[in-house]
Amino acid sequence: MISQAEENYLKALFHLTNEMQGKIEAGTNELAEILDVKPATANNMLKKLKEKEWVSYEKYGKITLTDKGKSLAVETVRKHRLWETFLYEKLNFTWDEVHEVAEQLEHIKSDKLVQQLERFLDFPETDPHGDPIPNAKGEIKFVNRKTLAEVEVGKTCKLISVKDNSSSFLQYVVKLGLGLSSKIKIISRQDFDGSMEIEVNKVRSSISKKVAQNLFVV
Amino acid sequence: MISQAEENYLKALFHLTNEMQGKIEAGTNELAEILDVKPATANNMLKKLKEKEWVSYEKYGKITLTDKGKSLAVETVRKHRLWETFLYEKLNFTWDEVHEVAEQLEHIKSDKLVQQLERFLDFPETDPHGDPIPNAKGEIKFVNRKTLAEVEVGKTCKLISVKDNSSSFLQYVVKLGLGLSSKIKIISRQDFDGSMEIEVNKVRSSISKKVAQNLFVV
DNA sequence: TAACGAAGTTAGATTAATCTAACAAATTTT
DNA sequence: AAAATTTGTTAGATTAATCTAACTTCGTTA
Structure with missing residues (x-):
């Protein structure tokens, strides 16, 4: 046990x-x-x-x-991300609310529960933060992601996940008008500190390099 | 806490x-x-x-x-029964499988979770065992139930819940061909020990008084 | 390379929930 | 009402997960 x-x-x-x-x-x-x-x-x-x-x-x-330890860990990650998906898609939880509750739900012990939850959600591949959900065998589909900080000026990209899942960070991101799949255009970047001007839904904001490094885009 | x-x-x-x-x-x-x-x-x-x-x-x-203790208890019962309903209706759990997992799920702490779960299930009034689900205010709709042991010979009744929620008892009940809403006809009763002959879906079985006292009917 | 600071370890205490064994109170039976 | 049985309590030990304070080892840097 x-x-x-x-x-x-x-x-x-x-x-x-x-x-x-x-x-x-x-x-x-x-x-x-x-x-x-x-x-x-x-x-x-x-x-x-x-x-x-x-x-x-x-x-x-x-x-x-060890291999055994890793497989137990992956099983917990799998449960966490399935629950996050459930909360987001079925129970109207927001992006920043899912993590805390999933931290509790991930510890429920029932193989049937996990298997049926996955079926109920129609075998999702990523959770609401864009992180990959391991399958029942523990296999994780690699997602090729770069951070917003790496995108060239003038390009437009799509937000697919965040590195920092803390509630405070997610709330800040929401305040910028950003959500999963948001289109972000890079207007300009300051050389001296890496901060950048971005445009989301025709609204411009300035974000620090640190923040940009926590946003995964594709 | x-x-x-x-x-x-x-x-x-x-x-x-x-x-x-x-x-x-x-x-x-x-x-x-x-x-x-x-x-x-x-x-x-x-x-x-x-x-x-x-x-x-x-x-x-x-x-x-105390009043406070009772309201905390009712909140836990509410969560337990909502989760049982979820498992039964959405995740293909059977009658006898829901209890054990709901025992774990009932301890998850999140007001929003309970409130949204209830909405998602469309405000159910009873759980898969026929027990009433307390509402958000802690009010419990009284369900008038008698046990199978009290039904007269010759009458037909409908199974609406069970007193003993143990997996072993529920499995025994299933083996008798019984499920929620099953129609049960009382064929005869033995005076000396209260055991009775019943008919379910044209199949006759004999059950002890003890068992009959654990089956609620209407 | 010696010494300093960071990283890691140990010993011992604490808290929550449990147990066993022994004891005390209450209730029922004769 | 005395004895016997059931019910409830206490004291002390145990386990898991945590802490603080003191100590050790490692790695870097002067």
């Missing part, structure tokens, strides 16, 4: 390693940080996860998920 | 008191029994619930829910 806390640790490790481009191992402190616990707590849990053979790591070494 | 365990205790107390006809107070042992914990554990939790003013009880006395 896997506990909710254990699922959260595995999921966090998955995000830190397999899902981050160019990273394959994680450290105790960064793990603790994204889970909002103290390093001592993460270290303590890591021992249990190692005991269960869901992570491999040695004292003072780096952490990686 | 209320914990899952606390919600379970309040819900159990609600079932034992307000929802049982002719009972308004409960004892430590029976509470422990339906929660499948030891009396010592229930006693320990009772102290916390009293502290939070969700139950009123004195040492060696009987337990009753």
Whole structure:
């Protein structure tokens, strides 16, 4: 049996390693940080996860998920994203509201539930943030994404997902008039700080480089 | 903040008191029994619930829910029954599969979720077992039910709910050819033990008095 | 390369929910 | 009403997940 806390640790490790481009191992402190616990707590849990053979790591070494650990993590990510899709498409939740509730729903234990939920949603490929939903075998369809910061001046692109899923960031994005599939035209860019002028639905706004780097477009 | 365990205790107390006809107070042992914990554990939790003013009880006395406790309990019952309805109607769960998963789902914390789920299901009045679903104000529409054991020989009645929601009992009921809305004709009854011969879809079976007392009909 | 700061670990305490074993009160039976 | 049975309580231990404070190791930089 896997506990909710254990699922959260595995999921966090998955995000830190397999899902981050160019990273394959994680450290105790960064793990603790994204889970909002103290390093001592993460270290303590890591021992249990190692005991269960869901992570491999040695004292003072780096952490990686084992195959079993990764597959458990992917299953949790799959549930999270299916629930987000359900909330967004069927229950009128907004973009920025889905994450918090999905964090709870992802821990419900029932294979039939997940399988039927997926069928009910008609086998969606991405969640409301544009992130890919793993299939029942744990396979994840790779989505080729670049950030808004990389788009050339004058071009128009489509918003497909965001890197930062925090409620505050999503609310800020909504305030810019942006949503999934929004068309964004790049009007100009400042060389000295990378900030840019964009146009969405004929409305112009200025956004910082940091923000642009958190918006995935295609 | 209320914990899952606390919600379970309040819900159990609600079932034992307000929802049982002719009972308004409960004892430590029976509470422990339906929660499948030891009396010592229930006693320990009772102290916390009293502290939070969700139950009123004195040492060696009987337990009753306060108004606040009852309203928390009803909210949990509401969520449980809405989720059961969702699983049954939208996700192809069978009668006997819904309970276990709803036990988990009922603890998800989100007012919007419950409100939207209810709308999505088109404001159902009863769950798949025929039990009434409390509305958003906590009001419960009373359903006048008698048990199969009370029906006269020769009469035909309709199954609307079951008292025992355990998976094993529900599976037994299904094996008798019974489901929600099944028409049941009483063929005969044995005086000495109350067992009865019934006919469902032209198939006759014999059931014990105990079983008949767990089937609500109208 | 020595030392400093960052990263990681350990020991011990805390909290919630549970258990067992022993005890106390209340109720029922004889 | 005394004894027996049932019901309820207490004390103390356990487990999982967390914390703080002190300590150790690693890696970088002066």
